[in-house]
Amino acid sequence: MARQAAPGRKFGFYGLNGHTQKRYYPLARKLAVYEAAFFPSLYTRHGTDNKAWTKVLKNAIAQARAVDPKKPIYIYMWPRYHKNTPHSMKFIPAKQWTYQLTTAYKLVDGVVIWAQSKDIQVPENGMEWVHATRNFMKTHPHE
Numbered sequence: 001m002a003r004q005a006a007p008g009r010k011f012g013f014y015g016l017n018g019h020t021q022k023r024y025y026p027l028a029r030k031l032a033v034y035e036a037a038f039f040p041s042l043y044t045r046h047g048t049d050n051k052a053w054t055k056v057l058k059n060a061i062a063q064a065r066a067v068d069p070k071k072p073i074y075i076y077m078w079p080r081y082h083k084n085t086p087h088s089m090k091f092i093p094a095k096q097w098t099y100q101l102t103t104a105y106k107l108v109d110g111v112v113i114w115a116q117s118k119d120i121q122v123p124e125n126g127m128e129w130v131h132a133t134r135n136f137m138k139t140h141p142h143e
Helices: 022-032 050-067 094-107 128-139
Strands: 074-077 110-113
Touching: 022 050, 050 094, 074 094, 094 110, 094 128
Parallel strands: 074 110
Antiparallel strands: none
């Protein structure tokens, strides 16, 4: 139904890769037939630890490749730290956000930036991620 409504668009299941245990890979392969791409969630759960975030990203990529090595990967990113973490719901500083964008640019096919409208309509000190994203997009080719 979604493909009929938006032909030519990429569809997939949010967060499937990066959270799937190996014993479920056969089922994931069956579901992958209906996906044009993988969309793992890479929300920041490890505070300011870029190495931990990169490890999660690489794990999600490995899982996706184990299910279907040819499908593109578009990660979901959020400019806030995940709930129930040391920096719960605070905005990610520009330097860390830029690191994540740059790392994703090198390792996956693209990103989906998820944000609520209130995340864009905040005082200037909460807009660092918007400015960092604009700067990143100016210096990195994209579709």
